[in-house]
Amino acid sequence: MGKLVPKLYDLIMAPIEKKRFKRVRSELLSYADGHVLEIGSGTGVNFPLYQNVKSVTAVEPDETMKNRSMEKITHSKVPIEVQLAYAENLPFDDHQFDSVVVTLALCTIQDVNQALSEMRRVVTPGGQVMFFEHVKLNDSTVGKLQDLLTPVWKKVAGGCHLNRDSLTLIKEAGFEVTDVDHMYKGLFLVIKAKNP
Ligand SMILES: C[S@@+](CC[C@H](N)C(=O)[O-])C[C@H]1O[C@@H](n2cnc3c(N)ncnc32)[C@H](O)[C@@H]1O
Known part of the structure; x- marks a missing residue:
């Protein structure tokens, strides 16, 4: 990823985090319980927001x-x-966690199918899996623009x-999806799911 994205991430995200994302993250994390696995924790934006869980790995x-997240x-x-x-x-190990949290990270994982399969393996049956992600808008000009921009965007x-x-x-x-909230006309989704 290089050094620039980790250095600038919190600074670039600060306005939207303050305006909306912090509230979304807090609400989502309130569904996490027991021993929690967070995927792609980045600079640790979620870390101060966890309440009443036994542990977060x-x-x-x-x-x-990772180093930037230590302070949080x-x-x-x-x-x-x-x-x-x-x-x-x-x-x-299999079924080691009660909940899995993924925020703004599925978009970046190279082999997303393998990653989702690993999440199913390590979360307990019936365990909560929660996502906050930006997604492709289908059948629209924006969707086509997203396809067009992705090769360049991935590089930066x-x-x-x-x-x-x-x-x-x-x-x-x-995963059994139990709830989907749409934000910014469906550009961002808050998804709650269960490992059946
Ligand atoms: C946009 S950042 C989001 C960070 C944080 N989850 C948040 O909500 O602010 C995406 C993160 O996913 C991480 N990532 C990329 N590929 C990954 C992979 N294969 N497995 C786990 N994390 C990955 C990146 O290093 C980066 O920290």
Whole structure:
């Protein structure tokens, strides 16, 4: 990913985090319980927002992102550890976690199907899996624009795909989607699902 994205991430995101995303994240994380796995934790934006969970284990493959998240752990109310690892190859036992949290990270994971399959493996049957993601808008000019921009955007934004149909991928992975909230005309989705 290089050094620039990790350095600028919090600064670039600050206005929208303050205006809307922080509230969305807090509401979503209130559904997490027990031992939680967070995928692609980045600079640790979610860390201070966890309440009433037993522990958070986060995986983040980018060392600079991981290092920047360490300071946020000091503001957290729950025990958090971050491991340098990829979602496609989670270093955990089957059914080890009660909940899985993924925010703005499915778009960036290279083999998203493998990552979703790994999430199903490590979360307990009936466990909650929650996502906050930007997605492709289908059948619209914006959707076509997302396809067009993605090859260039991926290069400047650490591998982020603007045109990922994450809701379909989550369903195809076998998760049972229980709730979907649309934001910004469906450009962002808040998805709650269960591992059946
Ligand atoms: C846009 S950032 C989002 C960070 C954070 N989740 C948030 O909500 O602000 C995407 C993160 O996904 C991480 N990532 C990329 N590929 C990954 C993979 N294969 N497995 C796990 N995380 C990955 C990136 O390093 C980056 O930190």
